[in-house]
Amino acid sequence: VRSLSPGSVMVVEPDGTQKVERFWRPSFELKDWKSRVEAEEVVTAKLEETIALPLGNGEVPCSFLSGGIDSSTIVALLRRKHAGRIRTFCVIHEDPRTDERKWAKIVAERNETDHTEFMLTDAMMRDGIADALAAYDQPSLDGLNVYFASKFAAEAGAKVVHSGEGGDELFVGYNQFAKPRMAYKWTPWFRWIPAFLGHALSVYGGSEKVRKLAQMFGCRYDPYFLTRRQFSPAWIARLLMRDMRPDLVKLYADQMSAVDTAGIDFGADVINRSSWMEVRHDNLSMYMRDGFQLGEAVGLAGRYPLMDASLAELLFTIPGAWK
Numbered sequence: 001v002r003s004l005s006p007g008s009v010m011v012v013e014p015d016g017t018q019k020v021e022r023f024w025r026p027s028f029e030l031k032d033w034k035s036r037v038e039a040e041e042v043v044t045a046k047l048e049e050t051i052a053l054p055l056g057n058g059e060v061p062c063s064f065l066s067g068g069i070d071s072s073t074i075v076a077l078l079r080r081k082h083a084g085r086i087r088t089f090c091v092i093h094e095d096p097r098t099d100e101r102k103w104a105k106i107v108a109e110r111n112e113t114d115h116t117e118f119m120l121t122d123a124m125m126r127d128g129i130a131d132a133l134a135a136y137d138q139p140s141l142d143g144l145n146v147y148f149a150s151k152f153a154a155e156a157g158a159k160v161v162h163s164g165e166g167g168d169e170l171f172v173g174y175n176q177f178a179k180p181r182m183a184y185k186w187t188p189w190f191r192w193i194p195a196f197l198g199h200a201l202s203v204y205g206g207s208e209k210v211r212k213l214a215q216m217f218g219c220r221y222d223p224y225f226l227t228r229r230q231f232s233p234a235w236i237a238r239l240l241m242r243d244m245r246p247d248l249v250k251l252y253a254d255q256m257s258a259v260d261t262a263g264i265d266f267g268a269d270v271i272n273r274s275s276w277m278e279v280r281h282d283n284l285s286m287y288m289r290d291g292f293q294l295g296e297a298v299g300l301a302g303r304y305p306l307m308d309a310s311l312a313e314l315l316f317t318i319p320g321a322w323k
Contacts, residue, residue: 003138006288024309028266028276031317039318046314050305051077055160062087063162064149065115067103069173070164070306077305078162079111088113089153089161091120091145118152135297146290147297154300161300165287166307169278170315172271172323176227180274183216183223190216202234211235224277271320283307 004010007024033039051074055061061078065071065088078086090104101117108115125144132147140146153161168174190198190213198217205211211232216223237245266273291302305311315323 025264026276026309026313026316028264028269028272028316030267030269030319033318036322039322043311043314043318046308046311047073047077047305048081050308050311051162052081053303053305059160060085060087061162062089062153062158062160064088064153064164065090065104065107065113066164067100067105067107068164070167072103072107073167074162074164074305075107075111075113079113086111086113087156087158088115089149089156089158090115090117091149091152092117093120094122116156118149120148120152124148132294135294137293140290141286143290143294147294150291150295150300150302151298154295154298158300160303161295162303162305163291164306165291165304166279166283169283170275170306170312172275172320176278177271177274179227180224180277181270183227184270184273187216187219187223187226191219193217199234202232205234208232208235222277224274224281228281269320271323272316275320275323276316279307279312 004020005022008020008022011019011021013019061082063071063075063078063086065075067090075086075088088104088108090101090108092099092101104117105115125148128148128151129144132144135147136143150161193216195218198214201214201217202211205214208231211234212226212229215226215229215232219226231239240246264276266276288304288307291304295302
């Protein structure tokens with residue numbers, strides 16, 4: 001059983017031969033923008049367009065609201081487009097260090113929404129984890145959060161809910177992008193160092209950072225994956241028994257095939273390149289899949305305006321440095 005990547009179609013011939021073809025591939029050619037302000041205005045107009053997509057008859061606009069930039073932007077855009085009732089949902093936790101209700105409440109009050117807070121306790125997690133895991137079809141890093149948030153919203157009567165997934169990846173919303181910039185800068189130099197020296201350093205290096213650095217030696221695949229990998233090959237070998245160790249060469253080849261950079265001219269803009277890799281790797285394998293799959297399990301449909309295809313195409317024409 002395999003997953004078919006978004007933006008792809010599989011053709012099965014009468015003899016059983018299978019061929020996967022990509023039907024969506026954006027251009028990364030930068031536009032000749034007059035100014036950053038012009039780009040901001042065009043992006044704002046496109047965001048309003050994606051938010052204005054029609055809902056069902058009598059459906060009240062709903063959105064998750066953490067108080068962060070992504071969900072707050074969506075709520076503000078909903079209010080700009082809808083004069084009537086808007087519902088917002090915020091999941092809060094017992095640990096005060098992760099309590100975001102203060103910021104969510106400010107945004108809800110500013111936009112005059114019907115705001116609902118859900119307290120997710122440790123006991124609720126323990127009691128509901130079996131049902132949550134039963135809704136999975138493959139492992140997930142963030143699936144539990146998505147499941148319980150979706151369950152709360154569905155039990156409160158929501159049928160369709162907006163989510164801010166994809167904002168960080170397309171708008172460069174976190175410092176994760178600093179790592180690929182360094183990798184793309186230095187890997188071309190390190191890849192000429194013999195790979196066996198890198199292997200030795202990865203085995204005897206004093207820290208995991210050193211072992212990851214050693215992977216640049218003789219590197220022949222996209223350096224983006226170096227920045228997203230949790231463990232170096234040497235550490236994977238130590239963690240797993242010999243007969244359980246994956247074929248890392250094949251694993252990396254499969255990852256690159258899923259991201260699929262073939263035929264794309266990224267130019268010199270490593271930020272836009274990294275953005276594409278984040279969307280095709282992180283979102284593809286986790287956030288978007290979780291939202292659709294686990295929301296459906298509890299009867300909730302998700303909307304992801306920040307992952308709209310036409311918005312992504314526009315953002316890839318804007319210099320990464322502006323983001």
